[in-house]
Amino acid sequence: MSNRTERDFAENGPQTSRRRxxxxxxxxxxxxxxxxxxERCYRxxxxxxxxRTLKNRYPIAFQNEIEWLEGAMHASPTERHFAIERRDDRTHIGNASIHDIDWVSQTAWFGLFI
Incomplete structure (x- = not known):
């Protein structure tokens, strides 16, 4: 798999430039x-x-999901959160997170759902 970054997509026009x-x-x-x-994450x-695969098995209110998402949009030294999109049609298909990052011992937990 070839890894690319934001710079590799800069010339692809306005649709790709609106997202980081x-x-x-x-x-x-x-x-x-x-x-x-x-809305999609809430659903x-x-x-x-x-x-059934999560630690918290209780329903989450929409406002709580918005608050979590707003926090996830800002960098944290111990967590990183990502939306997963299909590359062909840019459909948001899931989320990935790295939790409890310990930079000294180079360990973390990884969460994913698609």
């Missing part, structure tokens, strides 16, 4: 969250098939 790429592979792109992701995080 973090990492791009052959089939998917990891990008920063946007406010427009809130996913309350989907029973997703909830």
């Amino acid at each position: 790429f973090m990492i791009a592979g052959e089939h998917v792109i990891l990008r920063a969250f946007e406010r427009e992701d809130a 996913w995080i309350n989907d029973p098939n997703v909830v």
Whole structure:
């Protein structure tokens, strides 16, 4: 898989320039969250098939999801959050997170759902 960054997509026009790429592979792109992701993330995080795999198994209110998403949109020294998009049609298909980053011992937890 060839890793690409935001600079590799700069000449692709206004549609690609509106979103910030973090990492791009052959089939998917990891990008920063946007406010427009809130409704979709809310539906996913309350989907029973997703909830059964999570530590928190209770329904989440829409306002709580917005607050979480706004926090995830800002860098933290111990967490990084990404939206996963299909590269061919830019459909947001899931989320990925790195939690409890310990920069000294170079360890972390990784969460993913698609």
